[in-house]
Every structure is written in structure tokens, then in C-alpha cells.
Amino acid sequence: MAETSGPDGFPYPLGLRVAGRLVVVVGGGPVAARRARGLVDAGARVRVIAPELCEDLAALVAGAETGPADGAAEWVRREYRTGDLAEAWLAHTATGDRSTDRQVADDAEALRVFCVTAGDAGAGTAWTPAVARVRLHGAGLTEEITVAVHAGRDPRRAQAIRSEVQAQLESGELPIRRRRPVASAGATVRPGRVALVGGGPGEAGLISVRGRSLLARADVVVADRLGPRSLLDELAPDVQVVEVGKTAGNHPVPQDEINRILVQHATAGRNVVRLKGGDPYVFGRGGEELAACLDAGIETEVVPGVTSAVSVPAAVGIPLTHRGVARGFSVLTGHDALQAKGPAADGAGVAGGPDHTLVLLMGVSRLAETAAALVTGERRADTPVAVVEDGYGPRQRVTVGTLADIADRAAQAEVRPPAVVVVGDVVRLAPAWHDRPAG
Ligand SMILES: C[S@@+](CC[C@H](N)C(=O)[O-])C[C@H]1O[C@@H](n2cnc3c(N)ncnc32)[C@H](O)[C@@H]1O
Known part of the structure; x- marks a missing residue:
């Protein structure tokens, strides 16, 4: 790279087998x-x-x-x-x-x-040359890509270019997918792998480097409605994308069917990425997908993701455990009725404790019931609440109120899923709390 031809010509790049020599x-x-x-x-x-x-x-x-x-x-x-x-x-x-x-x-x-x-x-x-070796884990084997850079007689420049190429290989920004020959009929197919990748809340920059790298090597991507969907546009045209999330007018694919799709593609020798929103194990049914793949003998990796439970509040300036305000937080599904009081309370401190933040996922449809249940517990009716819609997305918006009035405010604002509900005094730290309309 970047050589200038002189009287001695260009260096001739070569790999040498020096073993035993x-x-x-x-x-x-x-x-x-x-x-x-x-x-x-x-x-x-x-x-x-x-x-x-x-x-x-x-x-x-x-x-x-x-x-x-x-x-x-x-x-x-x-x-x-x-x-x-x-x-x-x-x-x-x-x-x-x-x-x-x-x-x-x-x-x-x-x-x-x-x-x-x-x-x-x-x-x-x-x-x-300046050398980078990048290890790639493929279908049942580990392979190594070697990048060697010459940059004229400037080794520092070669090192800088090498480091940049290495970073892009590791992050999956460069096309590192193996072009495997299609197996002929009757030939033994080496099984592929499945990676359950937590894609984060939707912003492309919030997926892990590991997740992005696996995505760049996938033959098949099984995608959710939430997560970093813009990354799907970057996939090579021959990568198969299977949509399994709920979209308007389109029912979600049942979990058993998703499990079957993962196993079927991997058994056929394909590298599969199950691209999920947030973290695979936070209300993501990642455990079931892992079990199905392992039961079928498929090599499976789980890549943690940035859960919306933490990142979406952060997107609007809510630090869940701000020192002196909250000593802990719980993440609950708002899909089911909350048991905020008595022996069946949803975990220690969920119902009461003004110093404990509650984060509810899937909490929009039952917001009124949830808020009412929390007030009958040990939380005061004037406890602040924020509903954060479409964190990091084009519709990102936060609606704030209190347990007493958040359901009405959300209805008035026509709040829609996906949204994260935050209950607790930490909501007072969000800029939106100070700008809230008088109610
Ligand atoms: C089935 S759960 C999956 C959660 C995911 N595994 C995680 O760790 O974020 C889906 C819920 O996550 C929340 N959610 C995920 N992404 C979101 C986003 N970008 N903005 C707001 N809420 C989001 C919503 O409460 C949504 O109903």
C-alpha cells in the first residue's frame, strides 16, 4: 500500500513459511x-x-x-x-x-x-509490514485473517493504517463473511453456529463490537422489530433476513417457530445471528432460544446487549441510581398486573421505598392499573413517573407526571409502545421534569 516506485521497484509482498527454518x-x-x-x-x-x-x-x-x-x-x-x-x-x-x-x-x-x-x-x-491478526470464529472453526501493511518507508504510517483496518475488521465494518461454496447434494454439511446478539435499544452505535462483528459474518439474520434495524441495510444482498417481530398488520412469529428457524438454518450449515433488541436475557426469551439450539446440538453464543431498561432512561437524562436519590432499581414487566403489596410483592422494595427506582418494560397498555397498584403500596401518589417512548429513535419523546396523573397525561399525549416507564424520584433529574406542563 502507498508505495512509490523507485529505481528499486516496489516491495513484493509474500508470506513465508519459516517453521523449522x-x-x-x-x-x-x-x-x-x-x-x-x-x-x-x-x-x-x-x-x-x-x-x-x-x-x-x-x-x-x-x-x-x-x-x-x-x-x-x-x-x-x-x-x-x-x-x-x-x-x-x-x-x-x-x-x-x-x-x-x-x-x-x-x-x-x-x-x-x-x-x-x-x-x-x-x-x-x-x-x-505492520501486521494485524484477527481471529474469526466461524462454523465450528476458528480462522485467522492476516493484514500486512507497507506504507512506503514510513512504518508509523503503516502501523496507523494497520490499526484502523484491524479495528474495522473486528467491529464488522469490513466485509469479513466467508464465501463458502454451496454444499453439493449428498455431501456432509458442517453445522453452522447461532449467535444470540443483544442489539441494544436501536441506535446502531450501541451494539457491542462483538455483536457487530458477528452480524458482518452472518449468512442469516433473524431480526426483531426493536434493536438496531439500520444495520440490516448494511448487510450484503445475499444475506437472508428473516423478520420475526410484530409489525403493523403482521403478527409476531411464535417462539417455537423462531427456535425452529434458528436450528434449521444452523443445521443447514449457515451462520445465524438472532438480532434482538436490548439484551437477550432481559424479557427477551433468549434463554429459551439458547436451550432450543443447545438441545439440537448447535454451537451457540450469547452476546449481551445494552438493555433498554437502563439506556432508554439515560437517553432522556434519567440516572437510575443517582447517589443520594435511589439506592437501587428493579426492572419489571408492566404487561402483567403488579403485586405491589403484601407477601406476593414483586421483589423486595418494589412497592415502597422512595429510594428505589422502578423500571417497567411493556408498560404502556396497563399504565393506569400499574400506577394505581403502586399507590396502594407504599409509594406516594406524587411519586414522579416518566414514560419514554422510542428511545434513540425518530419518535423519542418523554412524558412526565406522577403516579396520580401519569395515566391521564399519557393518554392525552397518545403515548405508544415501545416505551420504558420509570417510577421514582430520579425522574426529577430529567430536564423534561423541569419543563413539564402544569397539570
Ligand atoms: C420484549 S421487551 C424486550 C426488552 C429487551 N430485551 C431489552 O433488554 O431492552 C420489549 C420492551 O422493551 C422496551 N424497549 C425496547 N427498546 C425500546 C426503545 N428503543 N424505546 C423504548 N422502549 C424500548 C419497551 O418497553 C418494549 O415494550
Whole structure:
């Protein structure tokens, strides 16, 4: 990359199989240590020639950090001499002394051995690129993509470009999907994997790096109505998207059917991402999907997500456990009748305690009953309540009130799902509380 052709031409990029082959590294400092480490990792027989070694190189030579299977390094404790490159397939010199490096380069040239010269790139016959190795977990196997960058004679620039490409590979912004050949009839199909990915509340930037990376490698995406739907537009045209969420005029796909779809695609050898809103395990039925996949013998990974229970209040400035205001919070479904009082109360402190925040998901349709039930518990009727609709979405809006009047205010404002309801004094910290219309 970014090479300029000169009288010597361009470097010719190549991958070398150095396993079991002798590579001579001349020099005992940190640059030599980095080179030697990479070579040992690649399985080379590394001979280090230097009167002294830095700590890393000493550790490498002592075998303190590598097992014998990773290659090996030996130390010749003296200055370099002509003749040291006999039998070598490759030489690296990084002594910090220009004349020694030159000598090594000249000796290498005479023996037709390629030589990397750290101090003076112009003197050598080989150049090490900036390298990134990105591990990808695919259908039953782990594979590695190696990115190697040359940027003229500017190693820092090469490193910067390498780091950027690596970050984009890891985040899934670059197309890293394996193009597998379609299995022919009768051939054994290696099963695919399922990843249950928590996509966060809908904003594309709030999915995890791991989730985004898996999405970029998916053959099939089984998508919900909530979650980062804009990421679906970025998928390659041949990625199959299966919609299983409820949309207007369209019933949700039953859970058993979703489980069946996941297992069916993975069994056929496809990498499946089940892209879910928020976190898979917070009212997300992720546990059932995991069990179905595991029962079918499918390798399955669960990637946690940013739950709407925490993020949607944050989007409108509500810190759920603001110090001195709330000592804890509970997340409940507002779909079912709340037991706010007595032995069947929904968890310790749910009914009472002005210092405990309640977060209700799926709470719009029963808002009036829920508010009434909470007042009959230990909460005062003037406890603040916020209903946050479509957090991070184009319809994001917050309606505030108290347990006494929130149902009327929400009805007046025609509040619609999806929405998160927050009950407790922390609501007073939201800008919307100060701007609320008098009621
Ligand atoms: C079936 S639950 C799934 C919750 C999800 N697993 C999570 O951790 O956020 C769906 C409910 O989550 C809430 N929700 C999810 N995303 C939301 C968003 N962007 N804005 C408001 N509420 C949201 C709503 O209460 C909605 O009814």
C-alpha cells in the first residue's frame, strides 16, 4: 500500500513459511525482540546474535513465555561475525549500529539470503509490514485473517493504517463473511453456529463490537422489530433476513417457530445471528432460544446487549441510581398486573421505598392499573413517573407526571409502545421534569 516506485521497484509482498527454518536475528534490543517473537510464533528456529539481551528477548530465549511447539530461540552471546548467516533462510538485523547492520546486509546479499535491516530500510532486501491478526470464529472453526501493511518507508504510517483496518475488521465494518461454496447434494454439511446478539435499544452505535462483528459474518439474520434495524441495510444482498417481530398488520412469529428457524438454518450449515433488541436475557426469551439450539446440538453464543431498561432512561437524562436519590432499581414487566403489596410483592422494595427506582418494560397498555397498584403500596401518589417512548429513535419523546396523573397525561399525549416507564424520584433529574406542563 502507498508505495512509490523507485529505481528499486516496489516491495513484493509474500508470506513465508519459516517453521523449522533457521532465521538469524542480529541485535539484542526491543526491535530485535519484536522480530524474534514474531518469528518464534511462526515456528522458526531463531538464532539471536548479540552480546547482551533486553528483558523480552532474554525471556524469549529462556523459553519462559513460549512452549517448544511455537518454535524456539537460541542465543549466541557475542558480537556478529561474517559467517553467522550460514544455513539461514532469512536475516534480521537491528543492532542500532549502522556499520554492523550494513555488514549483515552485505553478507546476506552475498549468500542470497533476504535481510531486513531495521536501522536503514534502504540497505536491506526485505521489509516487515505492520501486521494485524484477527481471529474469526466461524462454523465450528476458528480462522485467522492476516493484514500486512507497507506504507512506503514510513512504518508509523503503516502501523496507523494497520490499526484502523484491524479495528474495522473486528467491529464488522469490513466485509469479513466467508464465501463458502454451496454444499453439493449428498455431501456432509458442517453445522453452522447461532449467535444470540443483544442489539441494544436501536441506535446502531450501541451494539457491542462483538455483536457487530458477528452480524458482518452472518449468512442469516433473524431480526426483531426493536434493536438496531439500520444495520440490516448494511448487510450484503445475499444475506437472508428473516423478520420475526410484530409489525403493523403482521403478527409476531411464535417462539417455537423462531427456535425452529434458528436450528434449521444452523443445521443447514449457515451462520445465524438472532438480532434482538436490548439484551437477550432481559424479557427477551433468549434463554429459551439458547436451550432450543443447545438441545439440537448447535454451537451457540450469547452476546449481551445494552438493555433498554437502563439506556432508554439515560437517553432522556434519567440516572437510575443517582447517589443520594435511589439506592437501587428493579426492572419489571408492566404487561402483567403488579403485586405491589403484601407477601406476593414483586421483589423486595418494589412497592415502597422512595429510594428505589422502578423500571417497567411493556408498560404502556396497563399504565393506569400499574400506577394505581403502586399507590396502594407504599409509594406516594406524587411519586414522579416518566414514560419514554422510542428511545434513540425518530419518535423519542418523554412524558412526565406522577403516579396520580401519569395515566391521564399519557393518554392525552397518545403515548405508544415501545416505551420504558420509570417510577421514582430520579425522574426529577430529567430536564423534561423541569419543563413539564402544569397539570
Ligand atoms: C420484549 S421487551 C424486550 C426488552 C429487551 N430485551 C431489552 O433488554 O431492552 C420489549 C420492551 O422493551 C422496551 N424497549 C425496547 N427498546 C425500546 C426503545 N428503543 N424505546 C423504548 N422502549 C424500548 C419497551 O418497553 C418494549 O415494550
